[in-house]
Amino acid sequence: MSQRTTTIERLREPVAGYGLPARTVVALVASLLGNLAIVNLAISADLAPDLPALSYPPVVFLTTVGVLGAAVVYWLLSTRVETPTGTFTRLAWAVLVLSFVPDIAVLLLDETATAAGVGALVFMHVTAAVACIAFIPSGD
Template sequence: MASRFDAAGESIPTATLAVRGVVALILSILGNGALLGIVLATDVVSRFDALSPIPVFFLTIVGVIGATVVFGALTRRSDRPDRTFTLVAAVVLLASFAPDLYILSEDPDATAGAVAVLMVMHVVVAAACVFALTDRYSPIAR
């Protein structure tokens, strides 16, 4: 299904972009909050600084804001912004695993399980952003 905004220069309205960004943020925070809550409550993995509420929620917010800005820019510059954004999101998702692997190698408190949880949190944000921002999936303001 082609995006309603799949024409270069046909940018998504700012209000629509803002609403979709807020939905992506809410979905990301709820998903990562639930995952973090389960992990911390059950002690499934060992705790370390990166796997605590402040860094998780701060970086979730930063990621969603970045994704929203990128999607808005793509609607102005790409003939197929939904497809392009999905590809960009996949590449950024893969690149986002590198710092987690660095943490695993450098932080003595980090375990493979805890870093895997961080990686799953990146997937949650990427999925929420693709779902909420792109016209292909989002039911918002069609």
């Protein structure tokens, strides 16, 4: 019986043989490119012109911190569990859902926030999470 390959597993294949630092760089570049494109679109569309979170410096900084944090978590899991890829993937999806809480708080508490602006923030979290899930694990 053959196993079906998911899109994320197909994305992972070209980088799976490289070490964690290289896979982390790939995840970081993919996350930054995606998130900077989202910020550019959000700024161009004037989604939330006064929302500080929708500007380049915080997006670059927080995306970098998030991806490096994900790499550390994967490294820790790889030294402690039998199936680090599966464990990391489940944990990353859970953290992604939890990452929406601050975005909702921004919408409720920041008068400069708009639903479309916060939607862009949520989409950036999804972009970084998918890049981390696709590229950081080795697939073991």
